[in-house]
Amino acid sequence: MVSKAKAANCKGQKKRAPKIKDYRKIIEIQEQIIRANEQKIKFQEAAYLELFGDALKLKDLYEKQQQELELAYKDRNTAIRRYNALHQLGEMAEGMGIDLTAKLPEKEMAKWDQSSFKVDTKVLESGRTTYSIKARKKPKSQKPQDYTKQNGKGKKKHD
Numbered sequence: 001m002v003s004k005a006k007a008a009n010c011k012g013q014k015k016r017a018p019k020i021k022d023y024r025k026i027i028e029i030q031e032q033i034i035r036a037n038e039q040k041i042k043f044q045e046a047a048y049l050e051l052f053g054d055a056l057k058l059k060d061l062y063e064k065q066q067q068e069l070e071l072a073y074k075d076r077n078t079a080i081r082r083y084n085a086l087h088q089l090g091e092m093a094e095g096m097g098i099d100l101t102a103k104l105p106e107k108e109m110a111k112w113d114q115s116s117f118k119v120d121t122k123v124l125e126s127g128r129t130t131y132s133i134k135a136r137k138k139p140k141s142q143k144p145q146d147y148t149k150q151n152g153k154g155k156k157k158h159d
Contacts, residue, residue, distance in 0.1 A: 081121035085131035 090100055116136040123129050 078121065081123075081129055081131075082119040084129070085119050085121060085133060088131065089133060 118134045120132040121129055
């Protein structure tokens, strides 16, 4: 059995007071932890700045793509309106008894000035769409004339 003196020593053991050596060890451990945390913070700051830069680039690309999409929708809507105008014009021509298949534009491209063909659309407040179509035939080239023989006023013949 354990003697009473040893048992008293165990129960009443005094805790020893921390010494300077112990405090230095604690300070060293804490400094190591601080250095490790500083490295983690530097790495995370660099990663954050890179992600922030990427986010700004994505935002700019998104805005640019939105503008392109808006332009594409405007072009699409304009094309639809022009097609509708041509379709309505074709229906009116058929109603008047004009045969549209006789003179297809593919066969008569040389006769029309492509730069003067315009289909303008206007959306009214009521939601209706009005159309204005303009086209012009190419001017016919004139044959060069011999101006000396006009009105018989050319060179006189000598007898």
